[in-house]
Amino acid sequence: MIVDSALYRGGARAEVDCAPHDYPTLRAGAKHEGDFVWLGLYQPSQHELEEVAAAFDLHPLAVEDALTAHQRPKLERYAGAMFLVVKTLWYVDAEDAVETGEVAFFIGPDHVITVRHGRGSKLAPARELLESGEEQLLTEGPYSAVYAVVDYIVDGYVNVMEGLTEDVDEVETSVFSDERTQDSARIYRLRRELAEVRRAVMPLREPVRRFANGEDGIDPDLRPYFRDVLDHLSSISETIENLESLLSSAFEAHMAQLSLQQNEDMRKISAGAALVVVPTLIAGVYGMNFTHMPELDWTFGYPFSLLLMGVVVAGLWVFFRRSGWL
Amino acid sequence: MIVDSALYRGGARAEVDCAPHDYPTLRAGAKHEGDFVWLGLYQPSQHELEEVAAAFDLHPLAVEDALTAHQRPKLERYAGAMFLVVKTLWYVDAEDAVETGEVAFFIGPDHVITVRHGRGSKLAPARELLESGEEQLLTEGPYSAVYAVVDYIVDGYVNVMEGLTEDVDEVETSVFSDERTQDSARIYRLRRELAEVRRAVMPLREPVRRFANGEDGIDPDLRPYFRDVLDHLSSISETIENLESLLSSAFEAHMAQLSLQQNEDMRKISAGAALVVVPTLIAGVYGMNFTHMPELDWTFGYPFSLLLMGVVVAGLWVFFRRSGWL
Amino acid sequence: MIVDSALYRGGARAEVDCAPHDYPTLRAGAKHEGDFVWLGLYQPSQHELEEVAAAFDLHPLAVEDALTAHQRPKLERYAGAMFLVVKTLWYVDAEDAVETGEVAFFIGPDHVITVRHGRGSKLAPARELLESGEEQLLTEGPYSAVYAVVDYIVDGYVNVMEGLTEDVDEVETSVFSDERTQDSARIYRLRRELAEVRRAVMPLREPVRRFANGEDGIDPDLRPYFRDVLDHLSSISETIENLESLLSSAFEAHMAQLSLQQNEDMRKISAGAALVVVPTLIAGVYGMNFTHMPELDWTFGYPFSLLLMGVVVAGLWVFFRRSGWL
Amino acid sequence: MIVDSALYRGGARAEVDCAPHDYPTLRAGAKHEGDFVWLGLYQPSQHELEEVAAAFDLHPLAVEDALTAHQRPKLERYAGAMFLVVKTLWYVDAEDAVETGEVAFFIGPDHVITVRHGRGSKLAPARELLESGEEQLLTEGPYSAVYAVVDYIVDGYVNVMEGLTEDVDEVETSVFSDERTQDSARIYRLRRELAEVRRAVMPLREPVRRFANGEDGIDPDLRPYFRDVLDHLSSISETIENLESLLSSAFEAHMAQLSLQQNEDMRKISAGAALVVVPTLIAGVYGMNFTHMPELDWTFGYPFSLLLMGVVVAGLWVFFRRSGWL
């Protein structure tokens, strides 16, 4: 599906009199230095993409990768053109889960083609921000569009990290609360989500570093902007490592808490048992059948025995309380 | 055993009028630039392989390696010819196990000799795909055959990873299920299988990277194809690491579940014990032999005592239920 | 908020007849080699900072970073000017917690602008020390001010490390004490604090190493001073690693202690139980209703039975004491 | 002790008319390109070695290292001569232990001196194989002797690895068997043995890699042979890592099994206890002294009570069996 297609010239959207999918005409319009076509596709069919590939001379292996989602983030050069894959991430609050999509970029001297897969990561805001001219980057050629989209996607990562940071904080509170909690399952799930984010963020650093270093013929004025994105990625990857290590520590602490609880329960149970078995012994003694047991014939022998039991139980209670067993 | 032997010229199988094992004639046919002989052997005897070695001037150390299986994946240069070893993997569903075979390649300017060991990894489909000309690679010389076979083998790795990913998902479900499961044995087995895959995949990355970088005189047009294989290998190795770390987390969670279960069982047992020992105490009390125990002479003393026991048991039951011990 | 602004010339504060925020006049005063303006800001408003940015030609991306706190330590070059971010740390004794602030530096040939965020890390002492001329560094240009402030901040790190080292010592003592302690929560908290310090210290090493290597046009005479700071950072990072590994060992030892305690408690409880159930058995025996039980008719049968119980209990007591169960 | 000393010329042992310890005469015989003396010593006295050192100009530090065993594998250059230390390993089946010896090599243009320490690693077979001329390497000068010995020693490593692999397999079986086994001690011992092998194998890779790369003036024809040794070492080190990680996993699984067993035992014990305490309660009830207890006067009251106990015990038995507690 074609989402949008436009020709940019001198920092603004230029009017081209043709259908959105009349690619050759569009491309032919990008005649001047800095002109470029930005074509946005959403889960295109093989046919749609092949039409585009023919018009912009895309490499068949790159086209194949762009068609099937589930690629790793990567940057590859195919005879003068670049092929970039970036993962999109968003946080689904209801399930504490991170979902992923994918955007593939074909970057040539006169075009940028973005192919998006997955719900929840529309690129329109990035295009709008760029067109608004707030950052005056459009005059820098196709990489300005790449920057706009990648920056927008990386901002999405930041949101995801905030969601996950909050989740880890909750786990932390839960582990050290006195309630019996099933934290290990939640820790496991968060670790899996973090690993997913890691797989999206880590491999993206290398391509962005290359852009920030001005490789691949990027305009020097754009370099600080890509460095800014790289800085965001570094900060995110630091947060990932921090959360992972917090989860590890939290899990270990959880194990210690379980062990502690086991011990406390055992002592509580034992103290409770003592409160029953000791009076049982007393009852056993007065249940013996000796002929000569003076207490048995006392008028208040029975109440005395109950009192004895009560006193012993109370004494044990106080003793166990003091030793912290009850 | 010779599986197939053929001369390829200009992108197609050329007819050569000789027996399949008449190697000198076959080799002599490869006169033009890009011509090459592709000889496929399956667990050859020492004699068979030495005949081949004589015809194609293979280095004795490489021949020795090709004879005995159980080599590590590697790429070695012997005076102008390359020797490549690749592991084949397949997933045996019935046993959740990964089995391995091996393919050794002798690669010269005018020949590719593949020596296969182990069941379950026939290379015929790779040869057929190449001959079908779908990817028009055969004109690129012997490395096109190397690409075809390696690509086919790596596709096999992907299948294995899918099987293992499914197994890890099952383990995950099992660990967090309420049933008592023997997950540690399964986790152990999966780890061992993953280590086996790792040993096949990791050392293969370096040779493929060299091919993708165009070292060893590979045709530039083939480079993107080897880069594609490298990309697959990277993706597989990422999956391996992910599964390994999931298994680690799952094992830890399993330990936590065991600890939790231990605790729950202990509390359940203790609560159950209380339901027996408390009425035993009551029976003990009414078993005492005091002369003056008014209850003993009541008409309904006995039913009363039973009722008392019942009430106490019921009370304890409610109490333990509420505290989550039963 | 402008904290201080001054022009330094020939190693001393030079009088400039203008308001503190008359930046163009200040800057114009820095005419000679080695002259520079040092402007200190504390949590400036966007407006304040933009005024400064205009007067000193600061790059908009760097200005944005300086406005919002929560940056990572980093050094970036923007067309001839450097942008440095350093974290400040201080130790809050009452809560055993480490708090963080941030100082951003804009460093040009004729100016240093420090932008501070967060309480508890006033830079005035650094400026005073530098002006006191004790180390005679002011003649070395703007980097002497950078050195003065960074050295002062890193001295703050050393204090924080001392606080944390003391905390770790306390944890160590607590883990191996005989008292039941909730060490896992404290270990967790200390690990989290250490990770925070690590995030402040580690990324700062690279910029300081660059200064110490004389990159970025730093005066050779200043290099040993930055190397000294680098040495402090290395020593701190070594301490961090040491404390982290001590905490890991302490946690493991804590788990072992819990396990040991569990075992000891179990044996103690069992021995205690034996002291009750064995006399209960004796009482049960003399509670049997056999017609012919000679002891029952003995005059001293009852005291004898109590004595028997006492002897048995005493014997068990001695036995369990000797085996270390009680 | 001198084990053997000979002059090799043109690929064969040359007759020299002198005593085995007449080193100067021997050395003088090595006049032509490729001639070399191979002197084999076994735990030489300081005096013996100093005589050799004087005849062959050996560096005193190297001589000192060769005298005292317990060196690490290493390769060092002393003014034109090389000094190589290699560990020998053998597996003692009776004790599941790995024992180590040591061979030091002094390698000059016209001599190889091997100094062996420790039982169980005689080098005679290596010399015989080389002299047999099977691999036609003797014409390649002193490094052919180095290759012959190192190859022979590394073959010994392979045997050790086979022994250890078998041991790990046994541990694996034992961990997952239903019997209670003391696996942790065996795992510990195997880890220690593996670490010993690791210390012998890992540092040897670098010297062999240098020989395989043709550094230190090694004949190009010998390079593939050293590469073959390097390949063996890589394969061994891979096996070491694999066994280490299997042992780690096995240990973790062992802990899980212990925990599981603890839980099962606890449930079994509790169920067993229930089978005793519940009939005890019944006996207690019928031991009460109420005047009006109809059952007591029934003719078959006693058998009835026993039957009741039996039925309850049987019921509990079935119940616990079904829930998997017994």
Add this chain to the structure above:
Amino acid sequence: MIVDSALYRGGARAEVDCAPHDYPTLRAGAKHEGDFVWLGLYQPSQHELEEVAAAFDLHPLAVEDALTAHQRPKLERYAGAMFLVVKTLWYVDAEDAVETGEVAFFIGPDHVITVRHGRGSKLAPARELLESGEEQLLTEGPYSAVYAVVDYIVDGYVNVMEGLTEDVDEVETSVFSDERTQDSARIYRLRRELAEVRRAVMPLREPVRRFANGEDGIDPDLRPYFRDVLDHLSSISETIENLESLLSSAFEAHMAQLSLQQNEDMRKISAGAALVVVPTLIAGVYGMNFTHMPELDWTFGYPFSLLLMGVVVAGLWVFFRRSGWL
């Protein structure tokens, strides 16, 4: 405190007619190539050191480092002179503890100044050995003194490692002994000591490697000697790693032993409990008040019941023995 000061010329101590602290005269004596002054200080006051610094042109930052102990091992160049810090270690048998001192070296073309801190690491033996001329190194200039001292210090490390290795062996024996031991505390302490040694040894390798590589203008004849020291350091660091990994394994094994012991104790306790509760049940049965209980009236009913109890207990005893519970 000045420990010793001397001028060395041509491999021997030269007579200089001046007070030990008349540094300018001493230095002036070192006129020829290879002459040098060796000044040994022990915990000098600031005044003493400043006097030395003035006479030998030492850099103020290096002097500051030499005054305050607690530096990390390091090598730094200050305008033509080198500053080296080395840790000294010694093993205190009584406490199983490692104590540390420190030696700082100022190395110039005509002088070596050693500044020692901490008890237990006198350098006199190193000076004596050097002066004895046994290794004929004194003619090599100031670095021969550096070698002598560093070699002497590193020999001290070897002693420390022997002490620690013995301790680890004891821990190993203790962990697998049948006695209940508090191994976790000792393991913790040993880990801490090892970390201390590691911090002394690891950073020293880089400076010694530089000396061994002949950097910093060291005489080629001295290089093998520094390489020998480096070899010692490598061997020590290997031992450290080995001991650390043994302690890790020992700790894990200790945890397994605790778990095993817990299980065994639980089974022993349960079997013991059965020996009491089962006869209690029998006593309870004969304590029932049924009118018709034939056994009660048997003449030998009471002995019979006791016999029954004895038989049951004996039977249980045999049963539990056989199942390994007792």
